[in-house]
Amino acid sequence: MKKLLFLLLCLLSGGMAFSQQFTLKGITYDHEKSILPFTSIYIQGTSTGTSANTNGEFQLRLEKGKYSLMFRAVGYKQLIREVNISKDTELSVAMEAEAYQLKDVVIKANAEDPAYEMIRNAIRKRKEHLTEVKAYSCDTYIKGVTKLKNAPKKFLGREVQGELKDMGLDSGKRGILYLSESISKFNFQQPNKINEEMISSKVSGNSNGFSFNQATDFLISFYKNTVEISDLSRVGFVSPIADNAMLFYRYKFMGTFREGNDWINKIQVISRRKYDQVFNGYIYIIDDSWRIHSTDLEITNNSMIEGIDTLKIKQQFIPVKNGKWMLASQQYDYSGGIFSFKFLGSYTGVFSNYDIEPNFPPKFFTNRVLKVNADANKRDSTYWAGIRPMLLTPEERRDYVKKDSIKLWRSSDKYRDSIDRKANKFKLLKVLTLGYAHQNTKEKESWRISGPLFNINYNTVEGWVYNPGLTYRKTLKDSTVLIAKINGRYGFENKKLTANASLGYVYDRKHNGYVGLSGGTAYTDFNSNYSAIPPLFNTISTLFSKENILKLYKKDFVNVISGRELSNGLYLSGNLEYASRTPLINTSFRTASRFPDKEFTANNPYPSSGNDYAFTAHKALTMGITVNIAFAQTYIERPDFNIRQGSVYPKLQLDYRKGIKGVFNSEVDFDYVGARIFDSNKKLGILGAFRYSVAAGKFLNRKKLYYMDFKHFAGSDIFVYTQFTDGFLLLSPYEFSTGKQFLEAHFEHNFGGLFLSKIPLFKKLKLEEVIGVNYLSSDVIKNYTEAYVGVQRFGLRLNFVKNFNYNNRSSTGFRISAAF
Numbered sequence: 001m002k003k004l005l006f007l008l009l010c011l012l013s014g015g016m017a018f019s020q021q022f023t024l025k026g027i028t029y030d031h032e033k034s035i036l037p038f039t040s041i042y043i044q045g046t047s048t049g050t051s052a053n054t055n056g057e058f059q060l061r062l063e064k065g066k067y068s069l070m071f072r073a074v075g076y077k078q079l080i081r082e083v084n085i086s087k088d089t090e091l092s093v094a095m096e097a098e099a100y101q102l103k104d105v106v107i108k109a110n111a112e113d114p115a116y117e118m119i120r121n122a123i124r125k126r127k128e129h130l131t132e133v134k135a136y137s138c139d140t141y142i143k144g145v146t147k148l149k150n151a152p153k154k155f156l157g158r159e160v161q162g163e164l165k166d167m168g169l170d171s172g173k174r175g176i177l178y179l180s181e182s183i184s185k186f187n188f189q190q191p192n193k194i195n196e197e198m199i200s201s202k203v204s205g206n207s208n209g210f211s212f213n214q215a216t217d218f219l220i221s222f223y224k225n226t227v228e229i230s231d232l233s234r235v236g237f238v239s240p241i242a243d244n245a246m247l248f249y250r251y252k253f254m255g256t257f258r259e260g261n262d263w264i265n266k267i268q269v270i271s272r273r274k275y276d277q278v279f280n281g282y283i284y285i286i287d288d289s290w291r292i293h294s295t296d297l298e299i300t301n302n303s304m305i306e307g308i309d310t311l312k313i314k315q316q317f318i319p320v321k322n323g324k325w326m327l328a329s330q331q332y333d334y335s336g337g338i339f340s341f342k343f344l345g346s347y348t349g350v351f352s353n354y355d356i357e358p359n360f361p362p363k364f365f366t367n368r369v370l371k372v373n374a375d376a377n378k379r380d381s382t383y384w385a386g387i388r389p390m391l392l393t394p395e396e397r398r399d400y401v402k403k404d405s406i407k408l409w410r411s412s413d414k415y416r417d418s419i420d421r422k423a424n425k426f427k428l429l430k431v432l433t434l435g436y437a438h439q440n441t442k443e444k445e446s447w448r449i450s451g452p453l454f455n456i457n458y459n460t461v462e463g464w465v466y467n468p469g470l471t472y473r474k475t476l477k478d479s480t481v482l483i484a485k486i487n488g489r490y491g492f493e494n495k496k497l498t499a500n501a502s503l504g505y506v507y508d509r510k511h512n513g514y515v516g517l518s519g520g521t522a523y524t525d526f527n528s529n530y531s532a533i534p535p536l537f538n539t540i541s542t543l544f545s546k547e548n549i550l551k552l553y554k555k556d557f558v559n560v561i562s563g564r565e566l567s568n569g570l571y572l573s574g575n576l577e578y579a580s581r582t583p584l585i586n587t588s589f590r591t592a593s594r595f596p597d598k599e600f601t602a603n604n605p606y607p608s609s610g611n612d613y614a615f616t617a618h619k620a621l622t623m624g625i626t627v628n629i630a631f632a633q634t635y636i637e638r639p640d641f642n643i644r645q646g647s648v649y650p651k652l653q654l655d656y657r658k659g660i661k662g663v664f665n666s667e668v669d670f671d672y673v674g675a676r677i678f679d680s681n682k683k684l685g686i687l688g689a690f691r692y693s694v695a696a697g698k699f700l701n702r703k704k705l706y707y708m709d710f711k712h713f714a715g716s717d718i719f720v721y722t723q724f725t726d727g728f729l730l731l732s733p734y735e736f737s738t739g740k741q742f743l744e745a746h747f748e749h750n751f752g753g754l755f756l757s758k759i760p761l762f763k764k765l766k767l768e769e770v771i772g773v774n775y776l777s778s779d780v781i782k783n784y785t786e787a788y789v790g791v792q793r794f795g796l797r798l799n800f801v802k803n804f805n806y807n808n809r810s811s812t813g814f815r816i817s818a819a820f
Contacts, residue, residue, distance in 0.1 A: 026091035100255025205403030328411035463493020
């Protein structure tokens with residue numbers, strides 16, 4: 001027995017000795033002894049490796065033995081270094097700038113640059129290289145760093161120095177704003193199946209946080225005709241080797257160099273026009289195979305990018321197996337500014353340990369493209385020190401320490417109380433405009449009362465109205481949320497004081513599960529589904545032109561709502577309301593001037609000239625059910641909530657509403673069914689983005705139907721209006737509502753500056769061109785059509801509209817719309 005134990009002990013100790021790893025640390029620099037950042041280091045013949053950081057420092061953990069290490073940096077000669085690892089080792093690596101040759105290429109005057117033929121060869125092989133690896137898996141490390149370069153002393157009248165210091169920045173208003181790291185296992189199968197698992201995640205200053213790093217968003221391929229960069233532009237960017245690249249680029253052959261058995265051609269890519277959605281820089285193409293060796297490209301705000309001024313993209317590829325090359329590292333460097341705040345940053349990805357012949361099990365790929373493990377943010381510093389492929393810089397290490405200290409301080413009761421005291425301070429001007437808010441950070445609760453300035457309006461039913469609102473929000477221990485609201489209302493002309501309240505409970509954040517109960521008295525718009533006429537706009541229209549376009553009725557009600565995602569892409573919601581509905585008429589006739597040639601219109605949505613009631617008072621029990629279906633919707637599963645990514649297929653919405661007669665003296669009796677097919681963001685590469693919606697509905701039963709139960713449409717009678725997804729620009733929100741059937745369609749295309757960016761003045765404004773068509777046909781109006789063109793920026797849009805078949809005539813007009 002003792003001999004057996006001794007033998008096992010020897011085997012275990014021998015195994016431990018065999019698997020012992022040593023640390024190889026080093027630094028890369030050029031021939032002038034300047035540091036060389038982001039050099040790729042790989043064990044030759046494998047895809048195991050790392051990348052140097054911004055200071056040129058790198059680290060590898062290796063078992064005892066001899067290794068051939070491959071060092072590569074864009075613009076420098078590939079270097080092979082033999083190392084013998086038997087202990088922790090330090091290494092200094094000097095990289096030599098690449099010396100380019102013309103090889104046997106002869107460039108003649110007035111002849112075509114040889115780069116064009118090289119690019120043609122790369123274009124011919126583009127699809128083959130895009131799809132040659134049918135499936136693969138790899139380890140992915142992504143680090144994101146954003147730094148503040150400069151900041152103003154004051155912003156909107158507020159001192160920013162103290163707030164920046166609380167964020168961990170130095171007295172010079174500089175430092176790291178955001179630092180995150182993640183390690184994932186990335187799996188891919190042609191044509192577009194993805195399964196990514198985030199194993200570990202770290203966010204500086206937030207030990208409970210999960211980073212939003214995602215290899216799917218980070219990886220880009222220049223083998224695709226159009227390169228889509230998430231959240232940077234509404235349009236895509238033309239690849240230098242796209243099928244139509246010659247229309248957008250000029251090329252210049254810079255020379256060639258030898259790397260192993262391959263000749264690498266360096267080609268400068270130059271945009272033909274200053275404001276096209278293209279790249280500038282260099283692309284390196286391997287001779288004969290015509291695949292991408294590396295890239296050093298950039299885009300600027302000349303290409304209508306948002307949020308930043310410049311983005312540089314560097315990629316390096318390595319051979320992994322059977323002559324196939326895979327992405328080894330990718331780096332984004334960006335800079336920009338907003339409101340005198342200047343920032344810069346980088347996102348770096350290291351991709352290693354490729355398996356290009358994986359054996360994925362059945363049903364391995366689903367609609368879930370990324371899963372963030374629940375314990376991903378629980379890894380300690382020892383874990384990260386042992387697994388992080390890219391060394392942190394001293395500044396990044398200090399930032400982790402500093403932000404962790406700040407987090408501890410911020411989690412203390414003393415800090416929370418001080419923040420609450422500052423936020424809860426009573427300021428008269430703020431109270432009169434925005435209202436007053438009170439928070440209790442420790443208890444995760446807050447309440448807010450709206451300010452009077454934006455809650456006083458005028459209408460012809462109540463006269464001047466003051467309708468303040470009080471909102472209470474509480475996050476419970478299980479991260480569910482409770483929201484309570486009370487809305488008061490007083491009409492100074494009709495002397496009526498009313499109120500209504502609601503209570504909502506978000507019980508399942510992951511699947512958007514909620515229930516709610518509301519009740520009281522409300523003065524409600526007949527077209528309540530869209531609230532097309534904001535009270536402020538109606539106030540101005542009424543006082544200054546006698547056009548009281550808002551139509552109201554009173555209801556005393558109780559309403560129950562609920563909704564939840566039943567499965568991925570299938571969402572069910574519904575409501576049940578019992579209401580006592582009362583008609584209202586004009587009782588106030590105030591104006592800012594006399595306007596003797598005008599008369600107030602009735603508070604009656606029907607085409608009518610008299611100040612009469614729109615309906616007789618009645619009681620109504622109504623029910624509504626809505627099913628939303630996003631077919632094959634992809635999503636990210638996080639421990640705290642899911643992020644829905646959308647679908648390549650159109651979405652479907654099904655509606656059913658019923659008026660229930662006889663219950664609690666309810667008089668309504670109707671059945672309505674409707675369907676809508678839509679897509680809100682169909683990207684078309686450099687041509688921009690397209691959206692559409694087609695809807696139809698019919699009342700199957702209309703035995704007892706009141707106007708507020710009709711199918712209403714999103715329209716506007718005023719020059720400035722709220723922009724709706726399915727809106728009409730010159731159509732009255734009341735005049736053409738229907739109680740029978742309808743068909744409507746909306747088509748809109750945003751070119752994202754494709755044309756205006758070619759005009760210098762408009763280029764500076766970064767205006768986006770929009771065209772669209774809206775259509776409606778029902779028993780009330782036949783084949784109503786409007787076409788429009790517009791320009792927009794920051795959610796504000798100016799539209800020129802022409803309509804057809806509006807009461808057998810056509811008209812034109814302008815509309816300013818807001819979509820925020």
